[in-house]
Amino acid sequence: MKQLPNILTLGNLFCGALAAVFILETPGFLATYNGQDYLISPPPPVFWASVLVGVAAVLDFLDGFAARLRGVQSPIGKELDSLADVVTFGLVPGRILYQMLRQSWMQQPD
Numbered sequence: 001m002k003q004l005p006n007i008l009t010l011g012n013l014f015c016g017a018l019a020a021v022f023i024l025e026t027p028g029f030l031a032t033y034n035g036q037d038y039l040i041s042p043p044p045p046v047f048w049a050s051v052l053v054g055v056a057a058v059l060d061f062l063d064g065f066a067a068r069l070r071g072v073q074s075p076i077g078k079e080l081d082s083l084a085d086v087v088t089f090g091l092v093p094g095r096i097l098y099q100m101l102r103q104s105w106m107q108q109p110d
Contacts (some may be wrong), residue, residue, distance in 0.1 A: 002072055008063035009080050015056035016088030019049040023095040040103065046096055056088040 022045040030037045063081065067073060 002070070004070065005063045005067035005072060006074075006077050006080060008059050008066060009077065009084050012056045012059040012063065012088055013080070013084035015052045015059065016084060016092055019052035019056070019092045020087065020095065022046075022049040022052070023092060023099060046099055049092060049096055053088060053092055056084070060085065060088070 031040045032038075060081075067077065
């Protein structure tokens with residue numbers, strides 16, 4: 001089980017990618033504001049994306065813990081961990097923030 005940390009990192013990356021799909025491909029509804037139609041996304045995708053980021057955070061902790069416990073280290077593992085962190089803790093939270101700001105802006109009166 002030398003590859004256990006990499007498997008956990010792939011789980012982290014999978015959760016981050018799935019959360020990104022929830023955020024980027026959200027079904028929505030049309031709202032009219034000042035004569036223009038806007039697509040508004042409901043909050044449940046944001047909730048599930050946040051849950052997946054939490055699961056990914058646990059997996060991120062466990063992969064580092066497993067690597068230190070087993071004393072294994074590889075260049076591909078380091079790069080894979082960096083990729084997973086960028087997707088899970090960079091792209092997804094930024095997109096969640098964008099979605100929340102867009103929804104709150106749409107609720108402001110003219």
